[in-house]
Amino acid sequence: MEKPTIQGVFVDFGNVCATFDFGRFLDGFAGHTGKDRTHIEHTLCGGVANGKNYSKLFASFECGEIAPANFFHVLTQSLDCRHTIDYHTFAKLWAGIFIEENTELDKLLFQIPQKKFLLSNINAISYGRYVAESQIxxxxxxxxxxxxLSYRIGAIKPHPQVYYAAFKRAGLHPTHTLFIDDVEENIAAWKSLGGHGIVYNATKHSISDLTRQLRDYSIVIG
Known part of the structure; x- marks a missing residue:
């Protein structure tokens, strides 16, 4: 079978470019407000661990429908804690979910000659306070x-709107693209539109395994 000609590589941020733990925010927010951690998690993530699911409120923020300050006010009002935490503290906790950058991936990306794009579900707080300034x-x-970024596109992965925006931005047919993401559902949706994809989670998979899979697509030099 002839290998596809990959001309554009798209890379997710969370647990790909940098590891994260949404529990950091939940613990910090609960500590500052005295509210039950499980209730906070359910309000934001529907009870799904590590922020891999979105409540209606969280989704609205992640796709840019509401501004950071409004998100803060709506969330703290719904949890009845508007007077126990200020916005600055909240934003610091929110962006504090990231643990460390993936330095091995950083080195690997230097070996990829194709056009590269960041494609991620990211809100304005996380982007401005961490992602934009990250070395990778x-x-x-x-x-x-x-x-x-989802908050600029107006939709969150795996919605097709996100992926069509990516193809258009790159000026490439889906068959000439490859997406690296830590969520199988996101990769499956990308593939359903004709693209190629690799499921890679920096907390579970080795960089050598990712390198091998990239070489299968004739992407990595060396």
């Missing part, structure tokens, strides 16, 4: 046109 983003996604 500054090294490989320097230009704003390389950064496809």
């Amino acid at each position: 983003v500054r090294n490989h996604f320097r230009l704003e046109e390389q950064r496809l």
Whole structure:
């Protein structure tokens, strides 16, 4: 079977470019407000661990329908804790979910000659306070046109709107693209539109395994 000609590589951020733990926010927020952690998690994530699901409120924020300050006010009002935490503390806790950047992936991306794009479900707080200043983003996604973010697109993965925006931005047919994401559902949706994909989670998979899979697509040099 002839290998596809990959001309554009799209990379997710959370648990790909940098590891994260949404529990960090939940613990910090619960500690500051005195509210039950499980109730907070259910309000934001529908009870699904590590922020991999979205409540209506969280989804609205992640796709840019509501601004950070409004999100803060609606969330704290719904949890009845508006007077126990200020916005600055909230934003710091929210962006504090990230643990560390994936330095091995950073090195690997330097070996990829194809056009590279960041494609991630990211809200304005996380982007402004962490993602935009991360070394891996500054090294490989320097230009704003390389950064496809849910809060700017107006939808969250795996919605087709996100992926069509990615194909259009790259100016590529789906068959010439490859997406690296930590969620199988997101990759399955990408493939259903004709693209190629690799499920990679920095907390579970080795960089050598990712390198091998990239070489299967004739992507990594060396």
